[in-house]
Amino acid sequence: MQVMNIKKFSFTYHGVEHPSLRDITLPIKKNKITALIGPSGCGKSTLLRSMNRIHDLYPGNKYDGKIELLNQVNGSMQNILDIKKENEFIELRQRVGMIFQKPTPFPMSTFDNVAYGLKISGLKNKTELADRVEQALKDGALWKEVHDR
Ligand SMILES: Nc1ncnc2c1ncn2[C@@H]1O[C@H](COP(=O)(O)OP(=O)(O)OP(=O)(O)O)[C@@H](O)[C@H]1O
Ligand SMILES: [Mg+2]
Known part of the structure; x- marks a missing residue:
């Protein structure tokens, strides 16, 4: 297929x-x-x-x-x-992601960088956001390095 x-x-x-x-x-x-x-x-x-x-x-x-x-x-x-609407662009880029050779974080905190995708998908619950960010950083073996920042 x-x-x-x-x-x-x-x-x-x-x-x-x-x-x-x-x-x-x-x-x-x-x-x-x-x-x-x-x-x-x-x-x-x-x-x-x-x-x-x-x-x-x-x-x-x-x-x-x-x-x-x-x-x-x-x-x-x-x-x-054919895509013209902003929300359709977001949806497209959630489905077709890119991993670049050089990481290019946004000029914001580690937390906000990791939470960015969840927030634009509409997740607002602060506890859930914090848990998901922590889990993602643990999965990426970055938690120990950044948890106190
Ligand atoms: N922003 C741009 N404006 C104008 N021409 C561009 C732009 N970016 C790339 N090009 C041109 O488009 C063509 C294809 O470039 P592209 O970067 O897609 O090649 P590539 O196959 O990815 O190369 P590499 O193996 O070096 O990464 C090249 O002739 C390049 O000069
Ligand atoms: Mg290239």
Whole structure:
């Protein structure tokens, strides 16, 4: 089964004449590892950043074609390039996450960084937030280092 299906996808950076990606077609299978391999500058990061519309944090980039994402609840495929509403962007990025080579925490406390995702998902209960943050830091083997900060 496919969780993502990229169809005739092209991407052009703002102010650049030619597309950096042209006519990409790529099915992404469920529970399989898909690796992107290619020389520096061929567009691997550009494609990855398209998969959760992170490019949209900067204005003026152009997408063409389709990137369809499986809705696991009703089995339909949604073209994520149609997304326009802020809450849909948040939902997309909760489903399609990225782990960067270099960690880039937000300029706020460790607690607020870890709690950020839970808060934008609507979790307000302070005790539950504290418990979840503690558990996440323990799972990440960071608790001992940061618990008193
Ligand atoms: N913000 C940007 N504005 C304009 N062009 C860009 C931008 N970012 C990347 N590019 C160009 O897009 C093309 C693809 O770059 P990309 O970073 O996706 O390659 P990559 O395959 O991830 O390379 P590497 O293996 O070095 O990480 C390159 O020609 C690059 O110069
Ligand atoms: Mg790269």
